[in-house]
Amino acid sequence: MIVVMKSGAARKEREAVTKRIRELGYTPHIIHGTTRDVIGAVGDERAKSVLQTLESMPGVESVVPILQPYKLASKEVKKESSVVPVSDTVAIGGKEIVVMAGPCSVENEAQIIESALAVKAAGAQMLRGGAFKPRTSPYSFQGLEEEGLKLLAKARDLTGLPFVTEVIDPESVDLVASYADMLQIGARNSQNFALLRKVGQIKKPILLKRGMSMTIQEFLMSAEYIMSEGNQSVILCERGIRTFETATRNTLDLAAVPVLKAKTHLPVVIDPSHATGNYHYIAPMSYAAVAAGADGLIIEVHPDPEHASSDGPQSLKPKKFAALMEKLRLFAEAADRTL
Amino acid sequence: MIVVMKSGAARKEREAVTKRIRELGYTPHIIHGTTRDVIGAVGDERAKSVLQTLESMPGVESVVPILQPYKLASKEVKKESSVVPVSDTVAIGGKEIVVMAGPCSVENEAQIIESALAVKAAGAQMLRGGAFKPRTSPYSFQGLEEEGLKLLAKARDLTGLPFVTEVIDPESVDLVASYADMLQIGARNSQNFALLRKVGQIKKPILLKRGMSMTIQEFLMSAEYIMSEGNQSVILCERGIRTFETATRNTLDLAAVPVLKAKTHLPVVIDPSHATGNYHYIAPMSYAAVAAGADGLIIEVHPDPEHASSDGPQSLKPKKFAALMEKLRLFAEAADRTL
Amino acid sequence: MIVVMKSGAARKEREAVTKRIRELGYTPHIIHGTTRDVIGAVGDERAKSVLQTLESMPGVESVVPILQPYKLASKEVKKESSVVPVSDTVAIGGKEIVVMAGPCSVENEAQIIESALAVKAAGAQMLRGGAFKPRTSPYSFQGLEEEGLKLLAKARDLTGLPFVTEVIDPESVDLVASYADMLQIGARNSQNFALLRKVGQIKKPILLKRGMSMTIQEFLMSAEYIMSEGNQSVILCERGIRTFETATRNTLDLAAVPVLKAKTHLPVVIDPSHATGNYHYIAPMSYAAVAAGADGLIIEVHPDPEHASSDGPQSLKPKKFAALMEKLRLFAEAADRTL
Amino acid sequence: MIVVMKSGAARKEREAVTKRIRELGYTPHIIHGTTRDVIGAVGDERAKSVLQTLESMPGVESVVPILQPYKLASKEVKKESSVVPVSDTVAIGGKEIVVMAGPCSVENEAQIIESALAVKAAGAQMLRGGAFKPRTSPYSFQGLEEEGLKLLAKARDLTGLPFVTEVIDPESVDLVASYADMLQIGARNSQNFALLRKVGQIKKPILLKRGMSMTIQEFLMSAEYIMSEGNQSVILCERGIRTFETATRNTLDLAAVPVLKAKTHLPVVIDPSHATGNYHYIAPMSYAAVAAGADGLIIEVHPDPEHASSDGPQSLKPKKFAALMEKLRLFAEAADRTL
Incomplete structure (x- = not known):
């Protein structure tokens, strides 16, 4: 100092x-x-x-200050990149690009099963879907809660895709962990330290989203909270930061990928759906994410976006998602990665 | 729409x-x-x-969209300004400017008692102090927890000052409410919806801080979460937003005072300590807050900032705080308010 | 409306x-x-x-407002993408990705010649270099002015690379246009309307940089200024916007590429050097730019960054630039573009 | 370093x-x-x-870096506050708060005369009005140019109020200086270094507006540009910065007042009209500016905002401006200033 x-x-x-x-x-x-x-x-x-x-x-x-305040998350402490296993078949941070896809919210059995089958057919390795939803308005759909978790588990049984789903308070961490393969901490809870501590005490991998106005350093400090409790399986997810620009829902800070790769050994994935808020921009930003060095993507796919309970405008239809995956393979190859 | x-x-x-x-x-x-x-x-x-x-x-x-998504918080629903009672002697939102002052963290009995006596002598009507601290680093001091609440209660008994203190997770809401006169939701938890719902179910007034990158509309939606659960006693606190400027810790958005006054009936207070992060700037921004129409202030005061466990650089010494209060009276009068 | x-x-x-x-x-x-x-x-x-x-x-x-305020720049007025010719051999906006490279400032003959030879050898199609420098400090190196233009012309004669250089006031537009193949309007002059009007009256293509806090709509309005004076040869350049994040010099808003492609027919290029301010991050962001659909790149290359008069930390050495170009070809191919 | x-x-x-x-x-x-x-x-x-x-x-x-890069503007070089004389009767930076008021644009003789008489009657010491307008759209009203300067001079002759008006390019600096008492550099030209140099060579005081995404340090560097050419009569004007918040046109960074007072000897004035973009918020932010320590205000007043050529929504009618001035006196007194 x-x-x-x-x-x-x-x-x-x-x-x-x-x-x-x-x-x-x-x-x-x-x-x-x-x-x-x-x-x-x-x-x-x-x-x-x-x-x-x-x-x-x-x-x-x-x-x-001269030193970085994080330690366990730092590349100075652990030089080689971490590969975080999610299931027997999926691990994030290795040579393979991992794509997690599915609807914003689980709405009913038909919807999540149809989504899971479609994203699997297109080549996604994981399913995503929200059961507990952190909505800005108390009057918006808040998710199916445990019923949603059961439907996600059913979709996993049917397709073999492990799933990631969000947890929004310390009390329900054990419940969510009993169903999910990976737990997501959303952007609005990225400095909910009670929740970070709690997910640091379980044995499931954690997908930690960057907060809307979080610096890279604070992002790593939130990872450090989880890791300092014993859980080293943290995956960082850039999902857009808040700026003056309103042409997109948030501003995707894609340079965060090489910056994080220089500072931490943890895997980095990109969420182009929340970053842009507009399905037109998801494919190009997915290609860009892989070109920038991301280890994975989390993408919203919905069989019928016009009737979705949430995030319709930023959801891809299965057909467009399949086309995206097709082209993404070319960029993965150029980046010397597999998909 | x-x-x-x-x-x-x-x-x-x-x-x-x-x-x-x-x-x-x-x-x-x-x-x-x-x-x-x-x-x-x-x-x-x-x-x-x-x-x-x-x-x-x-x-x-x-x-x-054309309509505002909030309802209970809206001035369209309730035209007259709300006055939120905190104790027999203190209410926020009326003609009297309410000043809450005290240390960032409760450190020990001597420190909190000395602080309480000092801020009371200077004219503050409420005591502030943190027992549960949401710290960016897991390695920083995390607060005295229930012991801190007991010390705050002791300071209240001695001085007659009601106190406000932060609550950081749903589980400890009842505990904090059993001691405190007002509960604070911090900036980092301003969209922790599980916590907002929980404090909406108690009968104590809530000091809701604006998140670092929260729009005015989202701020009012978070108030709506609390109110939609039944608790109408919400006080809004602007404490600086995150911008590109680094000369101050955050950028105090003082225009939020008249903007909020135009949109909601809820009282509005200003936190110049977290907004600026520098004790030199607290007095002028306190005067400005009152001139802009704020209903109150929450200010960090510490008997020995150089040895504080947290937020030393933005804490005022009791003597400087007393001078601030002296001059603040002139601005309160110019604003046709009392202090 | x-x-x-x-x-x-x-x-x-x-x-x-x-x-x-x-x-x-x-x-x-x-x-x-x-x-x-x-x-x-x-x-x-x-x-x-x-x-x-x-x-x-x-x-x-x-x-x-419902309508966009720009007209000539709008895709509604001209649906097909514009291809802007720069010289007999180079055009921007077609299938070929155009890379402009060279030092921040022209410092002397040896430096600019060495740079031009190096970037040409690596495959760049254009040379960049500053003769009139808009420096934040009046005490910093302000450029060689006309002498710099002459050296750039010499480098062009030697290598056949057309060059782009910045113009900073209306008075010197004709002078710069008499040497340069393309004129650059810098970020700090992106709403210098007197300058925009003046370059709208010449017959050379204009590389218009986005201002640091310019919205996409304002960016297109600045293009409209140039076009409304008669010069339709405008190329848009995203170079990072100013946000709260300090890990990079600016925040590269790469989603601006598909957003601009949806709104305008003008070509879009990316400046990863100014966007990140750090040579480590230039290669990944160049790959990402091409993957996102950019039509070109402008990159700072300096034979001896440690002794550069300006922007040393964000300049690539020729060897690293050559490696970047090598790998960029793979991404251009994946994007169905040539290089 | x-x-x-x-x-x-x-x-x-x-x-x-x-x-x-x-x-x-x-x-x-x-x-x-x-x-x-x-x-x-x-x-x-x-x-x-x-x-x-x-x-x-x-x-x-x-x-x-350890040292600030500015020198002439620094308080370390000149400890006592600068008082900048504008005319025989007006000086900015002394005990008297100086209010400059008038329409955004000069539209015709009746409008500017009526405005000047009204703001004088209310107690303003200076007239403001735009003759050369930097408009975002090339299709918007661009000002009356020299004709506008003549009308401003006429209004000055009639009322005795010195006037400030904007200059937008180096070529017209001498023309504007031949009419105006003070020249304004607008936010969009705050890093137009050619223009800054040029106004540094004249003998009139310069009102330098802060750019929309300019840090305090860059703001002082732009002042340094003017001062390094010989003109020490610089007045700094905070007029709102660009942030994510859209409830106001810009975010008024009022803490910039004490921050600038700590770093520079130059006077500081506030523009609440451009900062908020809404006439409802101008009065409270004017009071707050004086309470925060500002040396003056620049306020848009228009006799008929609904028919204004520009900035109608943020212009006060003369009656409301008079009421503002009345109340402002109370805050000036509380701040131990005169008006």
Whole structure:
């Protein structure tokens, strides 16, 4: 950590800072600059928030952290990429691109079975579908809850596709984990630390979505929450961030793929459906995701988007999804990946 | 709701849209434009997400909602401003500006008692302090939990100041409510719908913070979640939104005060501490908040910020807080409010 | 255009609005809703700003434009994609992906010649290089100006590569146009309307960069400025937008490619260098750009980035650029494009 | 400047960095940390962009600048606040709050005279009005140009109010300066460096608006451009930044007032009209601006907003403006200012 002193800070102020740095267990190291002094605090600065309090000392202009605050998620700790197994047949983070597809919400048996058969036929390796829905409005459809989980399990039995589904509160984690192959933490719960801790205590892989205004560093800190409880099977999912642009529902931050690959060993998947909010843009952004180095995709597919209970405008019909998968193979090959 | 057809959409496509509008229980109304048609769907469009699915129909360019999706929080439903009682002596939303002050975290008995006495002496009407802390890092101080609640209650007994404290998961709502006079939902949980529902079922007032990338409309929808469960005592708190600017920790969206006052009857308070993240800027933004029409302030005050467990750089020392309160009275008077 | 009246607006207010709509040359068309009325104004609403003034009339809640305000740039006016010729050998917007590469600034003859030879050897079809530099600081290197243009022309003569270079004020447009094959309007000048008008009056193709906080619609309006003066040879360049994320210099909005392709006939190229600001991320984002459907790339390449006068950290060395081009061919092929 | 080396960087890499630091004229100073080394470069780092190139050296993780890149605008160079004289009677930055008011565009003689008389009667000290208009659409009203300047001068002669008006390209700076008392650089030209240089060479005060996505630091760098050419009479104007929120036209960053006051000696004024885009919100944000410490306001007032050529929805009628001024006096007094 680096403490930047104000230009003209008194010697007494500087000494108080070095004293406090020592109290906190670090070794101070002063650089006398031409207009101001800078003090390095040598030591493990993971407990960053405490060092940050130096900013309130007289004569201090700013405190600049040097180390990343995450550890288990860091590539410095584990250099080789993690491959997270989901079922006997599916693992995320290896050479194979994994595509999870299905409807936003499970609506009824016919709908989820039809969806599962269609995405399997097109080549998807996993099924997605929401049973517990975090909806912005209390008056919107909130999901079939456990009944939805049972229907997802039925679709899995029929097709062999493992499924991922969202969990929205700590209390229902065990219930969801008893059915699902992978649990999703949604964007709105990406800093729901009670929920992160709870899914850190189970033995199922976790698909962690990036929050709408979450920095890459905060994203990795949320992964760290899960990992620090013992569950190392975390898959990161970029799904668009919130910006001023309204032509798409969110702004897909695709550069997050190489950035995350440089900082963490965890797999990275892309959700082009929520990122764009418009089915027209899903295919090109899926191709781009694979070209950028993503390990997988999660895509909304619905047999009848016009009558969907949620997210109709961003859902692909099975036929369009099949065409997407066909072309995606070409990009996977160009990226030296399989699909 | 307005459905904008594509320029050159076929008559058959338009007819399919009007048919679907009727199926959904609305009355279609066509306007033939010079380059394209526009179809109004007359009816109560609160169940917006379903209408939005029309966007996936052939020939449709976009769907533009007209009504606000919130109802109980809306000024159209209740024209007069709500005054939310917190205790026998304190109510928020009336003529009196209410100031809640205290440390970010409760650290120990001496610290919270000293803080409570100091903020009371300066004129604050409520005490604030965190017992359950939602920290970005799993390695940071997480709060004293129930022990912290007990210390807050002790400080209240001694000073007569009612207190507000944060609750971070549904399971601990009843526990926190058994001690606190008002419960806070933090920015990171502002769309934790399971938690919103739960605090909607208790009888204590709720201080709802705006999420970091939450629109005004989503903010009011989160209030609606609480209110739709039966708890009408919601106070809205703007605490800065996330933007590209890094000179302050967040960007205080002070125009949210008049905007909210135009749309809702609920009281609005400002948190200048989290908004700016820097104690130098708290006083001017407090004055500005009152001038803009806010009903209250929540301010971090710590007897020894340099040794605080969290949020030191944005905490005021008691002496500076007292000076702020002194000057704030002048602005309250200019705004025809009391303090 | 749709005028949304307030719930409970008086009949007199509504009549004043319909009268004003008629005065402005439109035909009003009223839809009586369950809680409020909505008035459609039928007519060509390109002169949008005038209609917007209806928002200041009593009883009006909001004014919602329906038509896009651009015309010449719109796909509705010209359905087939535009192919913009740059020289006898190069055209942008056709089947061939066009790569423009070279240093941020022209520094001296050796540097620009070495760069041009290197990028040509790797397969780039155009040279880029700055002679007039818009620098954030008045104390930074401002470019070699006309001397730089002469060196670029020399490099073109030697390699046969046409070049693109930036123009930063109306006065020097003719000078730059007398040397360059294509003129670039930088992000900071993307709404410098005097400059846009001026380059609309010349006969050279214009590479128009998107502003840092420019919406897609504003981007197309800036293209419209150029086109409305007579110059239809506009190429749009997405180069990253400004968001809260600091892990990259800007946030590359790659979904802008399919969005623009849906709205305009103009070619779209991507600048991964300015978008990411970090040479590590340029290759993956170049592949992603081609996969997303971009027509070209503009990439910073410098023979000695550590000694560059500007933008060193985001410049590729010739060897890395050659490797990028090699792999890019595979993605171009997957996208059914040539390179 | 601080160079952060990668964890595990080789000794050779570190030595290359210290060598390069010396070449650039700085003195390197190494701090050996527990997991990585940090190298301070001691010297005047205003030529920041060159030092930034160290980021492309092997073994370097990041380069952290310590000094602010502006100098003339900095409070470190000139501690006392600047008071910028505009005319014999008006100066900005002193104890008196200066209010500039008038229409967005000058439309005709009657309109500007009526506006000038009205704002003078209400207590404004300066007139504002646009003659050269930077409009997003080439099809919108572009201003009366020199005719508009003449009408503004006529209004000044009649009322004694000095006026501020926008200049949009270097060529017309001398023309505008020959009429106006103060020249405005608009948000879209805030990094039009050719224009900034040109207004730096005249002897009239400059009202510099913050760009829509400009950081505080870039804002001060644009002021530095003007000042480095010799013109020290710069007034900074915050007018809202672009964020995800659409309830207001822009997001007024009012905390920019105390932040700027901490960093620069230049006066700061607020434009609540463009910031909010809605006349309902102008009064509360004007009061808040004065409470936050602003030195002045620039407000759009139009005698007939419904028929305005531009910006109708955000223009106040004279009567409402007079009421605003009345109440503003109370807030000015609370802030220990005059009006």
